Amino acid sequence: MLFGKNINRYYIKYGPRLLLGIIALIVVDWLQLVIPVLYKYVINGVNNGYVNIDGTDVPFDMAFLLDKICLPMILIILAMVICRFLWRICFFGAGINVETDLRLRMFDVCKDLSQEYYQRNKVGDLMSLFTNDLETVQDCFGSGILMFADALFLGLLAVIKMAVMNIWLTLLCLVPMVLLFAASTVIGKYMMKKWEKRQAAFSSLSDFSQESFAGIAVIKAFVKEAKELSAFKKLNKDNEKANVDFTKLSVALNVFVTLFVESVICVILGYGGYLVWDKTFDAGQLMEFIGYFTAIVWPIMAVSQLIEMHSRGKASLSRISKLLDSTPDVIDAPNVTDPGSIAGNIEFKDLTFKYPGSETEVLKNVSFRINAGESVGIVGRTGSGKTTLVDLILRTYNVPDGTLFVDGQDVNTITIESVRRNAAYVPQDNFLFSDTIENNIAFASDTNDIEEVIKAAKLSDVHDNISEFTEGYKTVLGERGVTVSGGQKQRISIARAIMKNAPILILDDSVSAVDVKTEKNILQSLKSIRGGKTTILIAHRITTIENMDKIVFIENGSVAAVGKHSELYKNCKEYRKMVDLQKLDDIESSNGKGA
Ligand code: ADP
Secondary structure (H helix, E strand, C coil): CCCCCCCHHHHHHCHHHHHHHHHHHHHHHHHHCCHHHHHHHHHHHHHHCEEEECCEEEECCHHHHHHHHHHHHHHHHHHHHHHHHHHHHHHHHHHHHHHHHHHHHHHHHHHHCCHHHHHHCCHHHHHHHHHHHHHHHHHHHHHHHHHHHHHHHHHHHHHHHHHHHCHHHHHHHHHHHHHHHHHHHHHHHHHHHHHHHHHHHHHHHHHHHHHHHHCHHHHHHCCCHHHHHHHHHHHHHHHHHHHHHHHHHHHHHHHHHHHHHHHHHHHHHHHHHHHHHCCCCCHHHHHHHHHHHHHHHHHHHHHHHHHHHHHHHHHHHHHHHHHHCCCCCCCCCCCCECCCCCCCCEEEEEEEEECCCCCCEEEEEEEEEECCCCEEEEEECCCCCHHHHHHHHCCCCCCCCCCEEECCEEHHHECHHHHHHCEEEECCCCCCCCCEHHHHHCCCCCCCCHHHHHHHHHHCCCHHHHHHCCCHHHCECCHHHCCCCHHHHHHHHHHHHHHHCCCEEEEECCCCCCCHHHHHHHHHHHHHHCCCCEEEEECCCHHHHCCCCEEEEEECCEEEEEECHHHHHHHCHHHHHHHHHHHHHHHHHHHHHHC
């Protein structure tokens, strides 16, 4: 049994099913306790030649055996099989439903969490919540209720039957059981701590594996396989230790249970034997008593397993609850409006920005305006704040009030969804899904029209490459699109953004991996289709953006100059220096090629 804010609701949701399971379980428990009475009849019948039933002596013959022993036994077994099947379906089915529902809730929360959350929390850690921890909670819910109910009803019924037979023998049997319960509770507390450590060790291990597989190309290129292996060995060892620590306690608990159960058998044989000698009990009654005790051995074992399971389940549920209770930090302010479609005017007004948890001002007093329909190039050194600028337009992070305006409205007064819906974005890492190229390009659009997909691919100059693949647009890309080159990846990402045909298009360093001719084709295409729509292009090469309507030159988080290329070249010393240096570089590299 597992209780907590995020799980209590399922006891109500699946209440009727759980109740049916409990009823079936009680029937099984009750039937199970009829069997020791049959033992008594057989033992006494064999010893005496008759059986005393409710004060009447009945001869122990074939008819008695068939009517009073075999037939009831067959009926008991049949009823037990049916009821066991029923409670299994009820309890385990509910457990699986809880797991499915929790997984959905977790994913639902995950999709709303900000980018910052994913920078703080590792993917491997999250994955272990979705696998290991969920499985533990499911196990604890289904098997937990079963064990709890079984231990309670079977244990209680058997103890009552034992007490009715002989109160002193029963009390003697219960003393070791009480000690066992106390020992189990103490051990259970330690087990929970060990389980938490075990889960943390597993998370680190899966996180490391995930990162190593993702970065396998870098590891191989730098011949760091051995280093990776030794780091993995250490984490694997930590995981092993955490597992062993937990298993040690689990084994200790099991040993305790066996010890106490065996000691109770000694008590029954010793004192019970005396009672038979004393004629308080006959042999059949002693057998019946032992039958009841045998019936409660499983509930006692179940209690220890329940304690272990509960410790694990509680630790896993608390990890899952931490995720479920996380609140997204980038959310709409109250009373925001949805402007529907937007024209594409963007204005920064004296914007200063620090990343959450950081003291450094990444953007300082940024002010400039982009008019709807303009094509704007953003240039500046690496780390000057270009990506941060577009991230703020897309509301990836919270923006200070009164500093960023879209179509004249403070971006904090309109819904985040409306801003993102009206923008298409080609991020620097050009992430592609493990899906067909067609679906990757059509990802942001409402339609999967192949004609539109091909049109977008032609505009981003990647159609010829895609056509060369045997499966064409149906080619399935590997994880993170590893089967295509960096340049092809960039162009497929551009096609995805082009197909969305949004009022604002943002390309972050998106033509860096293509050759000059391809870059020219893409820029030409953009010019032809983006008339009247805002296009923002972050670039390193001045040649990429020199023909744009406006260039924003960023230096150390501040806007150093805004204007046309010719104006900036004439009026801004730093810009001129950068352009001249790039020209020099281009000349040197073309001379190098010629040599
Ligand atoms: P650019 O795109 O011009 O190369 P960025 O906008 O990516 O520059 O980064 C600007 C500065 O912000 C850099 O110093 C970078 O280290 C820092 N930065 C980027 N992302 C984060 C983040 N998530 N948290 C803290 N600092 C960040």
